[in-house]
Amino acid sequence: MRRLDQVLSSLGYCSRREAVMFVKNGRVKHNGLVLTKADQKVDPHAVTVDDEPLEAPDGLLAMLHKPVGYVCTHDGNEGPTIYELLPDQWLRRNPAVTSVGRLDKDTSGLLLVTDIGPLVHRYTSPKAEIEKTYLAEVDRDLEASLIETFAKGDLMLRSEEKPCLPAKLEILAPRTARLTITEGRYHQVRRMFASQGWQVEKLHRERFGDYTLDDLAEGEWRMVGMTKPE
Ligand code: URA
Numbered sequence: 582m583r584r585l586d587q588v589l590s591s592l593g594y595c596s597r598r599e600a601v602m603f604v605k606n607g608r609v610k611h612n613g614l615v616l617t618k619a620d621q622k623v624d625p626h627a628v629t630v631d632d633e634p635l636e637a638p639d640g641l642l643a644m645l646h647k648p649v650g651y652v653c654t655h656d657g658n659e660g661p662t663i664y665e666l667l668p669d670q671w672l673r674r675n676p677a678v679t680s681v682g683r684l685d686k687d688t689s690g691l692l693l694v695t696d697i698g699p700l701v702h703r704y705t706s707p708k709a710e711i712e713k714t715y716l717a718e719v720d721r722d723l724e725a726s727l728i729e730t731f732a733k734g735d736l737m738l739r740s741e742e743k744p745c746l747p748a749k750l751e752i753l754a755p756r757t758a759r760l761t762i763t764e765g766r767y768h769q770v771r772r773m774f775a776s777q778g779w780q781v782e783k784l785h786r787e788r789f790g791d792y793t794l795d796d797l798a799e800g801e802w803r804m805v806g807m808t809k810p811e
Contacts, residue, residue: 582622585609592625592635593673603630637804640697641671641678645802646794647692653683660686666800667694681705681789682765690715690786691794694802704790710746710763711790715770718783722755727777731760738772745773759787 586600595603600619603609609616612627625638645663652659663680664672671678674696681693681704695701704711727750730736734747749761760770771781787793797803 582624584619585611585616585621585623585628586619588623588625588628588635588638589630591675592638593670593675594630594635636670640695640700641674641804642693642695642697642700642807643667643678643802643804644789644792644794644797645680645692645694646797646799647684647689648799649687649689652686653680653692663692663694667802671696684786685768685771685784688784688786689799690784691789691792692786693789693792693805700807705765707764712761712763712788713765713786713790714759714761714788716753716783716785716787717758717760717770717774717781719756719758719774720780720782723752723758723779725752727758727779728752730777731773736773736776738766738769738776741766745769748773761788 585604586597589595589600589603589609590597597619604616604619607615608631610629610632611621611623616623625635628635645666647663651661651663651666653663655662655664667678671694676696676698678694678696679701681695681701684690684692693704703709731748731750734744736745738745745766746763748763751759753759760773762769766772770784774781792805
């Protein structure tokens with residue numbers, strides 16, 4: 582059981598002070614009964630605001646179909662941010678939602694967002710070796726030898742000391758490929774192709790671990806469940 586005002590403010594509904602008004606206005610119920618005090622202890626799962634259950638009281642995990650042109654930082658100096666595509670209430674949560682890793686401004690596709698700190702660490706830890714699949718369009722015809730080059734596990738990127746882990750390349754069309762990597766180095770896909778003399782002109786992430794975009798439209802988000810136990 583937790584204090585109602587703390588619950589509402591940590592889930593981004595209002596400040597603790599505003600919670601008093603929420604209660605006064607009869608907007609908050611617990612097991613269907615109108616609450617009268619903002620400092621009352623409650624089970625967050627039994628609380629409703631305006632007759633709606635609280636949003637993700639145990640932590641929020643969602644996927645966003647990131648469009649090209651959006652940055653994954655909170656600071657808007659580099660252009661529009663992915664956070665502009667998410668409900669404001671998510672940013673008012675404490676902790677606020679953040680992306681699980683990042684995609685470049687010029688990359689589109691699947692991005693997980695969450696306020697569950699341990700989940701960010703688990704999904705971005707190099708040890709986790711989560712598979713991420715990208716569709717890449719390149720500037721000239723691909724060569725079949727690239728499949729082996731990326732698969733061998735000895736590809737060195739400029740100014741790095743460790744080779745990239747083996748990656749799986751499928752050539753889908755002369756200038757289109759699907760690449761699955763298990764790391765998340767800075768600009769990794771673009772740099773892998775660049776190391777072999779190809780420039781990536783378009784990059785889209787189709788999959789992150791067990792999550793795929795399916796029919797989620799660009800710029801849209803949807804809540805997802807956790808696919809692995811905590
Ligand atoms: N690799 C890249 O080069 N860019 C991304 O956004 C993700 C992987």
